[in-house]
Amino acid sequence: DTAVSQxxxxxxxQMGNDKSIKCEQNLGHDTMYWYKQDSKKFLKIMFSxxxxxxxxxETVPNRFSPKSPDKAHLNxxxxxxxxxxxxxxxxxxxPPGLAGGIAYEQYFGPGTRLTVT
Amino acid sequence: AQSVTQLDSQVPVxxxxxxxxxxxxSSSVSVYLxxxxxxxxxxxxxxxxxxxxSTLVKGINGFEAEFNKSQTSFHLRKPxxxxxxxxxxxxxxxxxxxxxxxxxxxxxxxxxxxHP
Numbered sequence: 001d002t003a004v005s006q007x008x009x010x011x012x013x014q015m016g017n018d019k020s021i022k023c024e025q026n027l028g029h030d031t032m033y034w035y036k037q038d039s040k041k042f043l044k045i046m047f048s049x050x051x052x053x054x055x056x057x058e059t060v061p062n063r064f065s066p067k068s069p070d071k072a073h074l075n076x077x078x079x080x081x082x083x084x085x086x087x088x089x090x091x092x093x094x095p096p097g098l099a100g101g102i103a104y105e106q107y108f109g110p111g112t113r114l115t116v117t
Numbered sequence: 118a119q120s121v122t123q124l125d126s127q128v129p130v131x132x133x134x135x136x137x138x139x140x141x142x143s144s145s146v147s148v149y150l151x152x153x154x155x156x157x158x159x160x161x162x163x164x165x166x167x168x169x170x171s172t173l174v175k176g177i178n179g180f181e182a183e184f185n186k187s188q189t190s191f192h193l194r195k196p197x198x199x200x201x202x203x204x205x206x207x208x209x210x211x212x213x214x215x216x217x218x219x220x221x222x223x224x225x226x227x228x229x230x231x232h233p
Contacts, residue, residue: 004160033221040225041155041205041225041226042223042225042226043161043207043223043226044223045220045221045222048220056220090160090161092161104149104151104166104168104211105151105163105166106163106221107163108153108160108161108162109160110159110160111158111159111160
């Protein structure tokens with residue numbers, strides 16, 4: 001199936017631990033994103049990579065570090081987890097734009113529900 | 118910078134009735150507009166988008182939206198809803214070019230509940 005996939009789907013861990021969430025897209029897209037959806041369902045962009053290059057870096061604690069080994073993968077590593085990091089994290093990708101650059105619509109993965117206890 | 122306001126947090130409606138989910142935005146630059154749907158415990162799925170051209174755009178599942186530049190609105194409509202339309206709907210905006218290019222800013226979401 002062509003899609004954006006994330007692993008794991010659920011992640012339960014204790015405060016202070018380090019964890020990673022993996023994202024892969026087989027849609028051939030150039031741009032990938034990480035979003036955080038909080039308990040009130042508010043979605044906010046965290047990072048974006050275009051062809052492995054960081055292009056959007058919102059005000060996110062530096063405990064969060066994205067890594068893009070190739071343009072089909074964008075992983076999210078979180079150090080020293082805190083209670084406030086509990087949320088659903090969504091990966092997304094978008095195809096190239098009509099005139100090059102970044103396209104407009106984004107395709108989302110199923111999400112990873114992170115619970116920090 | 119952009120911001121999006123979805124005017125209703127919850128919209129209950131009976132099956133086969135029409136529905137409108139309201140979305141207003143603000144931006145200092147021209148924008149692209151989107152509606153996404155999120156079913157329980159799933160990711161977001163694109164319903165429709167406005168990039169340019171006709172201000173009335175049609176999407177999947179019988180939904181349509183109208184871009185009104187003077188009122189900075191992008192309301193979502195469906196003439197007859199089904200039980201299966203029960204979900205949360207998100208309006209989103211992306212600036213054209215500049216540092217906002219490719220970055221989606223979402224509204225707070227509207228929960229649509231369709232009752233039999």
